[in-house]
Amino acid sequence: MDITLDLNGTSHRLDVDPRTTLLDALRHDLGLTGTKKGCDHGQCGACTVLMDGRRINSCLTLACMAEGKEITTIEGIGTPDQLSPLQQQFLDHDGFQCGYCTPGQICSATAMLEEIAAGWPSHASGSLEGPFDLSHAEIAERMSGNLCRCAAYSNIVAAIRQAAKADALHKDAA
DSSP: OEEEEEETTEEEEEEOOTTOBHHHIIIIISOOOSSOOSSSSSSSOTTEEEETTEEEETTSSBGGGGTTSEEEOHHHHOOSSSOOHHHHHHHHTTOOSSOSSHHHHHHHHHHHHHHHHTTOOOTTOSSSSSOOOOOHHHHHHHTTTSOOTTOOHHHHHHHHHHHHHHHHHHHHHO
């Protein structure tokens, strides 16, 4: 099956089996190994990428379902030479240990901050109307689909909270 994936701002034509997951297409066909295969059942979040700005489990998404959508992987969020503010906060707050889940955590947190900015409540939100306090409980609820087997959760929450503060300061200054 011939498909075209719009990936990290670049168009890629692929010939894949219709049963190929987006995760396998990213890793095996395109050589983008930042997105990790964890459980392969949509339970751990290691494979989280953004599709049209929303977080998805790429292990549960067929590559053909991504055609015509804008896909962003960890490679599209930042580079080693130019980290995104969230990636920098993960480094500054030691928001990782082994690093295996980190790409999925960062992709998920990127979308989560956009969801909060758009006024989407969570189960932990005090009301259905924003703005929402970025409490530990709020972040933990919103990030609950991403597991860290090393248990770096407190540092991940601190990194997300600091990135959100820095973004708010940046927006206020603009």
